[in-house]
Amino acid sequence: MTGYTTIPYTIAFANELVKDPIAFEPCAGRLRLAYQPSQPGDWIKPPGAESWELGILRARVRDLRNKPDQRGSERMRKLNARRQWRCMDKLLCQVCGSPAMDPKTRLIPWPLTKTVFERTGLDSGRTNAPPTCWSCIPKALEECPMLRADFTLYTVRAVESAGVLADLYRPGIFHEPVLTAHNAFVSWDAPQYHPRTLAVAKVLELHGMKQVGP
Numbered sequence: 444m445t446g447y448t449t450i451p452y453t454i455a456f457a458n459e460l461v462k463d464p465i466a467f468e469p470c471a472g473r474l475r476l477a478y479q480p481s482q483p484g485d486w487i488k489p490p491g492a493e494s495w496e497l498g499i500l501r502a503r504v505r506d507l508r509n510k511p512d513q514r515g516s517e518r519m520r521k522l523n524a525r526r527q528w529r530c531m532d533k534l535l536c537q538v539c540g541s542p543a544m545d546p547k548t549r550l551i552p553w554p555l556t557k558t559v560f561e562r563t564g565l566d567s568g569r570t571n572a573p574p575t576c577w578s579c580i581p582k583a584l585e586e587c588p589m590l591r592a593d594f595t596l597y598t599v600r601a602v603e604s605a606g607v608l609a610d611l612y613r614p615g616i617f618h619e620p621v622l623t624a625h626n627a628f629v630s631w632d633a634p635q636y637h638p639r640t641l642a643v644a645k646v647l648e649l650h651g652m653k654q655v656g657p
């Protein structure tokens with residue numbers, strides 16, 4: 444797509460996308476998804492899990508944002524899983540990549556659209572969309588058609604790691620992966636799904652949400 448003056452921090456570039464093959468392989472007495480060949484850094488360890496063998500496979504992606512001559516063109520509909528993860532871990536703005544928390548109020552501004560938000564309580568909910576800092580919000584609304592069409596602006600007091608957004612697979616006859624669900628939420632508390640999960644984004648539960656915009 445063209446016409447964007449800013450390429451948001453979380454947006455993927457063509458040459459960052461990786462199409463390495465995945466397959467089910469035996470591990471610790473069961474089958475789990477793995478890249479072929481696998482690398483130790485492929486798995487994310489769920490909070491509280493005892494070993495890396497109980498990890499969740501995360502979609503491989505390169506990080507070439509700071510290499511404009513190598514990264515290729517932006518893919519406005521694709522997120523870079525590693526930068527999305529970093530934004531969620533460190534509460535970085537999805538547009539500029541700087542800390543999103545308002546240093547005065549200690550609140551985090553968070554514009555959300557219905558498609559990326561699931562309410563879990565009166566002032567809480569889950570999302571895979573990172574926050575946006577106050578200075579980037581006007582620009583984000585101006586340039587992002589999805590956000591402009593339907594969004595609510597909240598401030599958030601605290602966050603909790605909830606799980607991942609993922610594609611789920613089951614092993615076929617030859618252990619080949621058969622897709623069973625696309626963009627499904629997998630909780631850290633549902634270990635029975637973890638060996639079948641290919642995580643594409645980290646999901647946070649937001650607490651102390653207060654609506655401050657439309």
Ligand SMILES: [Zn+2]
Pocket residue numbers: 536537538539540541575576577578579
């Ligand atoms: Zn920003």
